[in-house]
Every structure is written in structure tokens, then in C-alpha cells.
Amino acid sequence: MTSSGEATAGKILEAARQLIMRRGYSGFSYADIAEAVDIRKASIHHHFPTKADLAIAVMKHHREIFDTDMAALQASGADALAQLRAYFGHWERCIADDSAPFCVAGMLGAELPALPEDVAQEVSAYFRNFDKWLEDVLEEGAKSHQLHFKGTAKSETKMLISLIYGAMLAARAHGDPGLFKEVASNSIAQLTRASS
Amino acid sequence: MTSSGEATAGKILEAARQLIMRRGYSGFSYADIAEAVDIRKASIHHHFPTKADLAIAVMKHHREIFDTDMAALQASGADALAQLRAYFGHWERCIADDSAPFCVAGMLGAELPALPEDVAQEVSAYFRNFDKWLEDVLEEGAKSHQLHFKGTAKSETKMLISLIYGAMLAARAHGDPGLFKEVASNSIAQLTRASS
DNA sequence: AAGAAACATCCTACTAGTAGGTAGAATAGG
């Protein structure tokens, strides 16, 4: 393996992630990545033969990072509320400093009907995985009486997922990064309120 | 004006709306519309010179329908809760029967950074308008003690907008149209609960 | 250790197909 090889693939992956977050799957081209990484188009095809391969690699990487981070968080002894706060906090920072103004899975999720079959499957898999994590956290929070919500953890998971991705969308549509933070804070406040 | 003229423009507009909802702005082409309407590409350019013009027309039309419908609803004497229910019900039906699986403004909102300047402005304007309507409804609902929420109507508006658009996204990502209905019902239940 | 085969990376140059958009003629209806 040439020393520069892995590094280049990583740069391509990151450029693709940024482009997908900002313009979507059909909104970017290999030429865009070539410019961002300062490499020729053909070299991108060497690392990721097709655009679908590239998108799948981005999703797989994104999911690996998510799984690793959440496992580490749990291993560190963080309770349900702390895990939720950490997750929201991550996105608050990413959106505020524009380093990741939208979840790559959310963007691809919106485009789902337009995606190649195998990319769409990877996106669906990401959401199922995320769903499971969130449901487990809510379940644990309910059991320990740390989080309070009417109905099941399953149904609250759907509410919270909608709220998170919708807040990203609304923040973008309104050109107001602070909107995400406000919605996130309010939803945590709601979940920690004994009444509801 | 030739009799078929307006009708054709309408068909193009509707085809464009469907394509934007399903594939996004960068996910459709004049060729797609030409096929859907059974017309030649050049004829579309006669009615809508550029793609941006077409997208703007779709947004303007969408907003007109929204304003008209909401004004009629209010004129019919519907209270805040009834207005909210009507709005949610509309989307529940559209998503369930796949006649409109995603709000056209939501799709364009997600793509906002990739849109031509003038299209982006029209989308932002739509969201400001929608925001105002929702805030007024919530304000009225709070005053009449029909709706209950912590915090201001402004902040609850942000929550609800996020929930609505996020539920569309989540329903699509999970391939589960029922998800929208569930989230919508739960959020109305939450707003009508005296406690919270 | 030296040399050769094998491989990985990146390049230039190209393909076929599609994008949005235009020019100008044919065809209508009032």
C-alpha cells in the first residue's frame, strides 16, 4: 500500500460527505470532489468505482463513527439523559459552526426515492440502527425515571427522530442555526419534566 | 390565448411539483417533465424559460393554495385546534395515498444551499409565511385555552414545524407512511393535554 | 542484497449519454 493511498481515500470520503450534506446525492459530481481534494476524476474512480459505491462508503463510515461514539459514551457510564445530551450537543456544535450543517443520512433520506437501490438500502439500514439506539436510550431513561413521556419508547422514538431531523431542516430553511439548539433544548426540557 | 395553453402550463407545473417532491430540484430534468406531460422539452421552455423559473412558479402556486385554503378554513369559523387538525389531516392523507409524499417546500428546503439564489429566496419566503400562520394558530389556541404548551407560541412553532417536516422525512426514510400519522396524532394529543 | 514481478496509485485522454437552453420553422385560433 502506498503511503498516500489511504489518506487520499479518506479525503475523498470527507469531501463527499460535505457535498452530500450540503447539496445532496444528485447535487454533486465527481468533478466537485476532484476540485475539493485536488486530484483527477479518474483517481476518484480508482478508489470508489461508481458514485453509488462512494455514497455507500460515506454512509458506512458515518454509521461506524456513530456506533463507536455511542458505545464509548455508554462504556464511560453515561446515563440516558447524558447520552441524549451528548448527541444533541454534538449536532448543536456541528450546525452552529457549519462543520456539518445537516446529517448526511437525513439528506439522503429526503432523496430516498431518487437514489440507486443499494444506496437507499444503506440509508434505510442507518435509520433502523439509529432508531434502535434512540429507543434503547429512551427505554432506559424511562425505567430509571430520568426521562418522562406518555406512551411507549417506540412511539416517543418516532417523535424525537422527527424532531431532530425536522429541526435540521427548519434551521436550514430559515437560515437560522440557533433554531436547532432551541428545539433540542426544549425537547430535552420536555423529557425531563416530571409532569408530562 | 390558445385554449390548450393554460392547461399545458398547469400540467407542467403539476409534473414539476411531483418530481420535486420525489427527487428534489437537482434530481429532475426537463426531459422527465417532457415525458410525464407528453410534450417536447422546447415547449416547456416556452412556458417556463429556465428551470429556476419553473421551480419558483411551483413554489408560488404551492403558497397560493396554502394561503387560500387556510383563509377559507378560518373564514368557515374553524378554531385553532380544528385548523391544526385540518392541516395535519391533509398531509396524513397525501402521504398515506402517496399523492404527495413530501412537502415540496421541505424538499427544496433541504437542498437550499444548492439552489439558485432566486429559488432559495422563494423557499425561504414560503417558510416565513408558514411560520407566521402556525404561530398565529398556536397563539389563538393558547388564548382560548384550547391548546397548552410551555413557553411562547414562537418557540412552540419551531418545535411543531420541526416535528412536521421531520415526520415527513422519517416516514420516507423508514418507508413507513404510518409514521407521519402517528407523530401527528401524538403531537396534537400533547397540545390538547391540560397538564403540559 | 539485487533484481524482477506484481501491485497500487494517479495521470491524460477519451467515451457515450444527458443537462439546460436556443433558433427558427410549422401550425394553429381569433
Add this chain to the structure above:
DNA sequence: CCTATTCTACCTACTAGTAGGATGTTTCTT
């Protein structure tokens, strides 16, 4: 006749993807 509409035919720029060569890196063999 005039104007709106639609068409065929075309343009340029860009799309994803390929062919094949240059350069360097490992690895295998002796």
C-alpha cells in the same frame, strides 16, 4: 394577419465512467 403554441433540430457544457500508460512501492526470488 397576428400572436400563442408547439415542434424539429441543434448547441455547449457537463455527467459518470473507461482505457491505458507513467510512476512509484511491495513482495518474492535468487
